[in-house]
Amino acid sequence: MYRILLAEDDRVMRDYLTRALERSGYAVTAVDRGTAALPLIEAERFDLLLTDIVMPEMDGIELAQRAGEIAPDMRVMFITGFAAVTLKAGKQMPQARVLSKPFHLRDLVLEVDRLFEQGSFTTSG
Template structure:
């Protein structure tokens, strides 16, 4: 099972995202801020860090940068409602995907599915 670490400070959004991803067969550990994600990253293995960018204590970009040191193979997807922050994320963590709010939960699941379906398709080279 693909394991996702979700960092989202908005409780309602965190619960919606967790439910949608779990219904789609993903394992989800959810925290309300970046600083709460770090101990989990150090003690568990995750396939994807799904993080809001704008959060108290530690923003999602800093979290992703710290996560890259702990788990360099983990993929990253940012969720944000701020266009300017999207540009900053793209420059500082270029390998990450960015999903802009508002989005439909179906779109989130499709994006996550796309990130991992590449692994199941054999290379044609």
């Protein structure tokens, strides 16, 4: 089972995404900010970091860059409602996927599924 670390500061969105991904067979650990995600990345293995870009304390791009230093094999997908932020993410983390809000949960799950189907990818569970 693939393990996803979700960093999303909006509680309703965080709960909504967690439920959708868990229903699709993923193990999800959810936190409300990037600074809460880093210690988890250091302590556990995750297959995907799914992070909002605009968050307090540490934005998703900085989180992804720091996570990449700790766990270089972990994949990254950004979610954001800001077009300009999407462009910044694409420049700073070109290997990451960016999903713009609003999106349907089905689209999110399909993107996550596609990400795991690409190439050889080992599961941690």
